[in-house]
Amino acid sequence: NAGVTQTPKFQVLKTGQSMTLQCAQDMNHNSMYWYRQDPGMGLRLIYYSASEGTTDKGEVPNGYNVSRLNKREFSLRLESAAPSQTSVYFCASSVGAQQYFGPGTRLTVT
Amino acid sequence: AQSVTQLGSHVSVSEGALVLLRCNYSSSVPPYLFWYVQYPNQGLQLLLKYTSAATLVKGINGFEAEFKKSETSFHLTKPSAHMSDAAEYFCAVSAGLTGNQFYFGTGTSLTVIP
Numbered sequence: 001n002a003g004v005t006q007t008p009k010f011q012v013l014k015t016g017q018s019m020t021l022q023c024a025q026d027m028n029h030n031s032m033y034w035y036r037q038d039p040g041m042g043l044r045l046i047y048y049s050a051s052e053g054t055t056d057k058g059e060v061p062n063g064y065n066v067s068r069l070n071k072r073e074f075s076l077r078l079e080s081a082a083p084s085q086t087s088v089y090f091c092a093s094s095v096g097a098q099q100y101f102g103p104g105t106r107l108t109v110t
Numbered sequence: 111a112q113s114v115t116q117l118g119s120h121v122s123v124s125e126g127a128l129v130l131l132r133c134n135y136s137s138s139v140p141p142y143l144f145w146y147v148q149y150p151n152q153g154l155q156l157l158l159k160y161t162s163a164a165t166l167v168k169g170i171n172g173f174e175a176e177f178k179k180s181e182t183s184f185h186l187t188k189p190s191a192h193m194s195d196a197a198e199y200f201c202a203v204s205a206g207l208t209g210n211q212f213y214f215g216t217g218t219s220l221t222v223i224p
Contacts, residue, residue: 004153033212040119042200042214043154090153097142097161097204099212101153 002026004102006091012108013081021076021105023091031094032074033058034066036087037104043090049074081109112137112203116215124223129173129188131218133201136182143184144202145175148217154200160184171195196222 007022025032030051035043035058045058049068063085065077074093078085086109091102117132135141142161146154158169165177171194175186184201201215 035214040216042216044214045212092154094212097144097159098156099144099154101146101155103153104151 004091004093004100006089006102006105008105009103010106012110013078014110015082017081018077018079019081020078021089021091021107022073023075023102024073025091025093025100026072027093027095027100028071029093029095029100030071032068033092033094033099034064034074034076035090035092036060036085037090038087046076046089081107083109085109112141112205112211112213114201114203114213114215116199116201116218118218119216120219120221122221122223123191125193126190129186129191129195129220131186131199131201131220133175133184133186133215134182135184135201135203137203137205139205142204143175143177144204144212145169145173145184145186146200146202147171148198148200150197157186157199191220191222193222193224196220 004025032049034046044060047066049055052071067075089105092099113136115134144159145157147157148154158167160167160177168174173188199218204212
């Protein structure tokens with residue numbers, strides 16, 4: 001099992017460019033999450049999806065959109081990237097009280 | 111509402127010494143509590159979790175944590191630090207099993223001195 005996979009691993013964008021971060025899990029989990037990790041701030045929830053076809057905002061949703069394409073895939077889109085979105089992005093899925101994390105995407109916006 | 115406070119953003123211990131990483135939580139309902147470890151350039155890995163069973167929880171790599179309701183604490187300990195324990199550690203709380211209800215602390219970076 002691959003667990004939770006994320007692509008790309010690294011990305012550099014210019015201000016105003018758009019991109020989509022991809023996430024997939026092969027554990028048949030219903031719930032999936034997108035977090036951002038910034039120094040000294042821990043992980044902050046961007047969006048969450050309890051099941052296929054549903055999404056909800058987390059703590060820091062502004063500037064992002066998500067799509068739960070099917071049970072396996074949960075993508076995060078930046079429509080117009082800003083330097084404040086420079087961060088490490090983690091996707092996770094969960095079953096019960098346990099989350100499983102992907103390896104992360106390191107995004108730099110110049 | 112739930113929140114997590116990790117005391118000490120950086121902790122240094124000598125190899126073989128006791129590791130103690132502090133976590134206090136606030137929760138309006140009985141919480142689920144977690145410790146995660148993050149090695150450089152990797153995702154988070156679950157160390158252990160408390161889900162209202164035994165208050166002393168044993169995890170991987172020799173770590174354990176004790177849930178103390180009266181102190182609203184869930185401190186992480188390991189009797190003897192190893193060089194491979196150097197990493198970032200995150201405490202997290204959840205009031206439920208799903209949803210946007212996992213709240214993370216700001217992390218504690220553990221350095222192990224040879």
